[in-house]
Amino acid sequence: MKTYPKEDIKVMWEPEKCTHSAKCALGLPKVFKPKGKPWIQTENASKHEIINQVSKCPSGALSIIR
Template sequence: MEINSKEFSNKDITVTYDPCICTLSGKCSKELSEVFSNSIIPWVNLENTETKRIIEQIKRCPSGALKYFKNKEELQVS
């Protein structure tokens, strides 16, 4: 069975989650429960805190299952 990675976005970043490499340590939900949940769907809600805090938590992911990239800003033409 193929399991695809998941993506979650806010205005600043897109977070990717690869369930195939996740060790289910629960570190993300224990340390930043307002964003990462193990009991609510969708389990990632990037609107609940500052992007900086989300990035800091992703960097602490022990398996590397969580990654992020910055979204490109759209140019506003006047």
């Protein structure tokens, strides 16, 4: 499990759950960059945009910690 902070939240990624559907990268490519280091770059979008996109993760590999 890895976490990526943004203001008062953290994006949590559980790689073992990820099905690589790419919904995150297609929906918010300025944040979710599979070839980037780190691959989740929370500084590139608002907290609201990130929360909205994470809620669309079909596998549950991405979640928000408040």
